[in-house]
Amino acid sequence: MSGEPARSAVRAGVLRRLGRKPFMLAVLAVLVLCGAAAALAPLLAPYDPYRVDTARRLEASSREHWLGTDEFGRDVLSRLLFGARVSLAVGLLATAIGLVSGLVIGLCAGYFRRLDNVMMRLVDVLMAIPAVLLAIAVVAVLGPGLPQIMVAVGVSSLPGFARLTRSVVLGLRELEFVQASRAAGASDVFILLRDILPNVLPSVLVFGSLHMARSLLAVSILNFLGLGVQPPTAEWGAMVSGARSYLRQAPMLATVPSMAIFLVALSFNLLGDELRDLLDPRLRGVV
Amino acid sequence: MGAYIVRRLLAMIPVVLGVMVFSFAMLHLSPGDPAITLAGADAPPEAVEAIRTQLGLDRPLQVQFLTYVGQVMSGNLGQSLVSRKTVGQEIVRVFGPTLQLVVAALTFAVTAALMLGVASAVWRGTLLDRLTTVAGVLGLSLPIFWVGLMLIWWLSFQWSLFPISGWGGPIWTLKGLHYTALPALTLGATLIGPLARMTRATLLEVLQQEYIRTARAKGLGEWRVIYLHALRNAALPIVTVIGLQFGYLLGGAVVTETIFGWPGMGRTAVLGILSRDFPLVQGIVIAMALSFVVVNLLVDVLYGVFDPRIRYA
Numbered sequence: 001m002s003g004e005p006a007r008s009a010v011r012a013g014v015l016r017r018l019g020r021k022p023f024m025l026a027v028l029a030v031l032v033l034c035g036a037a038a039a040l041a042p043l044l045a046p047y048d049p050y051r052v053d054t055a056r057r058l059e060a061s062s063r064e065h066w067l068g069t070d071e072f073g074r075d076v077l078s079r080l081l082f083g084a085r086v087s088l089a090v091g092l093l094a095t096a097i098g099l100v101s102g103l104v105i106g107l108c109a110g111y112f113r114r115l116d117n118v119m120m121r122l123v124d125v126l127m128a129i130p131a132v133l134l135a136i137a138v139v140a141v142l143g144p145g146l147p148q149i150m151v152a153v154g155v156s157s158l159p160g161f162a163r164l165t166r167s168v169v170l171g172l173r174e175l176e177f178v179q180a181s182r183a184a185g186a187s188d189v190f191i192l193l194r195d196i197l198p199n200v201l202p203s204v205l206v207f208g209s210l211h212m213a214r215s216l217l218a219v220s221i222l223n224f225l226g227l228g229v230q231p232p233t234a235e236w237g238a239m240v241s242g243a244r245s246y247l248r249q250a251p252m253l254a255t256v257p258s259m260a261i262f263l264v265a266l267s268f269n270l271l272g273d274e275l276r277d278l279l280d281p282r283l284r285g286v287v
Numbered sequence: 288m289g290a291y292i293v294r295r296l297l298a299m300i301p302v303v304l305g306v307m308v309f310s311f312a313m314l315h316l317s318p319g320d321p322a323i324t325l326a327g328a329d330a331p332p333e334a335v336e337a338i339r340t341q342l343g344l345d346r347p348l349q350v351q352f353l354t355y356v357g358q359v360m361s362g363n364l365g366q367s368l369v370s371r372k373t374v375g376q377e378i379v380r381v382f383g384p385t386l387q388l389v390v391a392a393l394t395f396a397v398t399a400a401l402m403l404g405v406a407s408a409v410w411r412g413t414l415l416d417r418l419t420t421v422a423g424v425l426g427l428s429l430p431i432f433w434v435g436l437m438l439i440w441w442l443s444f445q446w447s448l449f450p451i452s453g454w455g456g457p458i459w460t461l462k463g464l465h466y467t468a469l470p471a472l473t474l475g476a477t478l479i480g481p482l483a484r485m486t487r488a489t490l491l492e493v494l495q496q497e498y499i500r501t502a503r504a505k506g507l508g509e510w511r512v513i514y515l516h517a518l519r520n521a522a523l524p525i526v527t528v529i530g531l532q533f534g535y536l537l538g539g540a541v542v543t544e545t546i547f548g549w550p551g552m553g554r555t556a557v558l559g560i561l562s563r564d565f566p567l568v569q570g571i572v573i574a575m576a577l578s579f580v581v582v583n584l585l586v587d588v589l590y591g592v593f594d595p596r597i598r599y600a
Contacts, residue, residue, distance in 0.1 A: 125305030128583075132538030133575050136556050137309070140568040141317040144560070217430055221542055224432050225557050240432055244546070251440045258433035266428035273424075 017278055024274050030267045034260075038084035045078035049234045058250045067256055070239070071246050072232075076256055083234040083257065088264070090150050090228075091216035097154025098215075099208045102161020107192055107200070109162065110169025120166065123159045131156035131218050139227045146229055149222040153215050164207050168200045202279045210272030213265040220261050236261050288591060291598040295587045299580055306576040310569055311355050317565065324565050327368040338365075359573065365566035369559075374570035377555070382574065385551035387458050389540055391467050392474035393529070400479045401525075404486025405513060411491065419483055426480035431539050435473040435546040442469065452548035470547040474539050478532055485528045489521040496520075522593045530586035537575055 018024050037044060046066075053073035061068045067076040109119040129137075135152035142148050172178060173196070181191050220237030222228050229235045231242065236257040243253035314321050322339040323330070339345060343354045358364075364374035407416035443451045455466025493499065494517055502512045541553030548554070552571050559568040591598040 121301065125302060125309070128302045128305065128580060129309065129576055130534030130537050130579060132541050133534075133572060133579075136541070136560065136568065137313050137572045140560050140565060140572070141313050213428060217428075218538070220430055221432065221538065224430075225542065225545060226561060227557070237430075237432075240430070240436070244436065247436055247440055248444050251437070254433065254436050258430050258436075261430045262428055262433070265430075266425065269424060269428050 018274065021274070024271070027267045027270045027274075030263060031271065034084060034264055034267075035088065037081055038088050041078075041081040041085055045075075045081045047075035047078045049074060049078040049082040050232055051075070058246055058253070060250075060252070068250070068252060070253055071242060076239075076253065079234040079239060080236075080257060080260060083236045083239055084260065086146070086229060086233065086235040087216065087220060087223075087237070087261070090146055090219045091212060094150045094153035094215045094219060095157065095208055095212050097151065098157030098211065099161050099204060101154070102158045103165050103200070103204055105158070106162040106165025107169060107196065110166040111173055111188070111192055111196065116166075119162075123162050126155070127159040129156065132221065135218075135222050135227060139222075144227045144230065149219060149228040153218045153222070156218075157211055157215060160211065161204060161207060165200055165204055168203055169196055172196050172199055206272060206275045206279055209268055209275055213268040213272070216261065216265050216268070288598060291591050292588055295584055299584060302580050303577070306573060306580070307356050307359065308352075309576070310359075310573050311352055313569055313572065314355075314565075325365055328563075364570040364573070367559075367567040368564045369562050369567070374566050377567055378552070378570055378574050381550060381552045381555045381571070384454060384549055385540055385544070385553065387463075387467060388470055388474060388543065388549060388551060389536060391458060391471035392478070392536070392540075392543075394475075395471055396475035396478035396482060397525075397529070399475070400482030400486055401518075403479065403483040405490060405518070407483070408487045408490040408494070409509075409513065416487075419487070423480035423484045426477065429477070431473065431477050431542050432546060434476050435470070435543055438469050438473055439546070452546075454548075454550050470543050470549055473546070474536065474543045477539055478529075478536065481532060482525065482528055485524055486521065489524045490517055493517045493520045519593070523590060526586055526589045526593065530583055533582045534579060537579060 018028070051074060053069070056065075056069050056073040057071060059065060059069040059073075065075050065077065067080065070076055070079065105119055105123065109116045109123075131153060134156045135149050138148050138152040139145075178191060178195050181195050186194075219228070220235075220240075223235050223237030224241045226238075226241060229238050231238070239257040240254045243250065243257075246253055314324065317324050320335075322335045322342070322344050325338050325342075326335045342358065343351050346354075362375050364378070366373055367377050370377065403419045407413075407419040410416055439451055442448045449469045450466050453466060456463040458464050458467050490513075494513075499512060499516055502516045503509075507515070537553070540551065541557060543549065544551045544554035545557055552575055556568055556571040556575075558564075559571065
């Protein structure tokens, strides 16, 4: 029907409007560049991120080592590039876990009234457990590791996605086009996937991009605490953790990966704010 | 007010039950025999058997759960595998420092955020207002461990103003205050941004109200209007933000305690994980989750104080 072209027109409009703001273009460019740098790390990195050179420990920035060397004489730039792969991928996957599971729960709770109460009470309980606490519990059970913290961060972001989805679905399910579908004999699954899902997605994706910043920060915190990747794996939070003992001599060593986290988190926050205003101004104050 | 608090207390029951299920599940989802997990891998068989009978681990799951809840309710959380003290004693030891850190951080953050938020609402559109907004967005994206490390580098290493790490005693002693300053600053800094933004937004909204015009019309000074009339009505959203952010605050406390060698719940939990001290970590998870529940109860009670309509709803 006419839903398809109308939706892509909205999407094109959003891109065009984003494109009209030079500042947002810069934000998008930062994110694309970070993604590309992570993807191309093996090609871009000047050195092997794990090559130890004890003769050149804690060096300042130089022509050979643009960002200096770390406590084992490893090249910081190379570790930053390889670390980006872990940090960004884990942040993205954690958000995806929260988004997809929250979306499914929210769709069901909002659409099937009988499930609503039970599902949302379970979500409430989950909400009572802060992200880092959940991660500590998961890691206490399964031991430190990346999949563990990924699941923990993802699950702790689930309630937000579920609540948001449910509230949008509740508004949609009584609208005429949904009623019309039902009268025409469409199945519940069909209605959920074809009528409701496309209208829920914009809000959920906006929330997702705002949430990327939070996930990235949570993942780097857990890695900083030593609950995720183990040495010598390059990851931004873990790099700061390693640099901690050399803070007095080399404060830059902790600052470089921190600034990388900051830059990406800031970009996602700014992008999310902007998308929210463009796609769904009603969400201002909610997410 | 009393009936309202009782209602809120009753509403806590499912959440507390949820926390119990959660920590019970922690034990049973961990690979291997729960009795060995609790007694430690190198415990003698008698100790393992003692725990098995105490928790009724050979009985049906629902009986086990009730036994477990009974044990937790009576304060029996098992024994730390490392220190060999009871988990209850350990929690009593580490709870105070965390409470002190969180309260000091909140005090600092709320004071700073109220000043910044009120100033940027009153002098709207000025440089100060814009700087506050920008700083709020920047602060939201800054990793907390970097804030802590830079404060140490700058104020402890460069200027030797504050101790690098450790516990100096209760905050009302000079030494305690000295040791608490940097950790509280670190933990509080992350809260200032969102709090100041919320203060500014609600204050701007409240200042549009009719009763503010009335207060001004009867000749009250502008600062009296703001502090006596506007801020009291802006308090509700601000308290909401504090309640919502408390989870992040607990997470931030884990990092802050680790950086500053602060003997609180967060650092103890991380050390517990790294030394595979399962009973200790489980106990701290319960204690932290319960304190989260209690804070939300306090937030609810404060709602009733600030907005009497809520009490009777």
